[in-house]
Amino acid sequence: DQQVKQNSPSLSVQEGRISILNCDYTNSMFDYFLWYKKYPAEGPTFLISISSIKDKNEDGRFTVFLNKSAKHLSLHIVPSQPGDSAVYFCAASASSGSARQLTFGSGTQLTVLP
């Protein structure tokens, strides 16, 4: 059972436009959500996170939106740059217990066209 889903395996966007990556989750215990970017032959790089007590978090060109009722989050990148081309993973964790275990989506390949 996939608890975190990224239904779009790929997305192409023109440079300077907005990129919107989507993620859905099923486990209502998840209360902390993260986005990572991954280049080939490198580990995932942390981008931005959001706690379930918020519905929006911004960091420079990156904004994450959380809709708890729909169990949906999205990452907006504005403006998109060619260097943003990478695989983007969303991840979620639950604060129950003392450990933090990340559950990942399958990733979305973002291509930003010059």
Add this chain to the structure above:
Amino acid sequence: KAGVTQTPRYLIKTRGQQVTLSCSPISGHRSVSWYQQTPGQGLQFLFEYFSETQRNKGNFPGRFSGRQFSNSRSEMNVSTLELGDSALYLCASSSGDYSNQPQHFGDGTRLSIL
């Protein structure tokens, strides 16, 4: 600030052998988690160590084990290697406390089983 360091970067083994992978977390981080990434299953949680104790474990067979030392460095061991163990093994560290802190990943060890 140095990031998460994983050694070796690449490893080739044959079926039936065992392997040990190493991870040095970010200075000051006390939690180390291990993940397996394969094309078919994506990124999956193996286990987490905190203060030399396994705090959480994913759904992997007992052939996969780990340990953490007093300096927070961690090792992961896989015994009786199978072809399906070919994967990218990623280590991530975080502060390990109860607040919402992101995990930061190393560049991984690419394990190939012949």
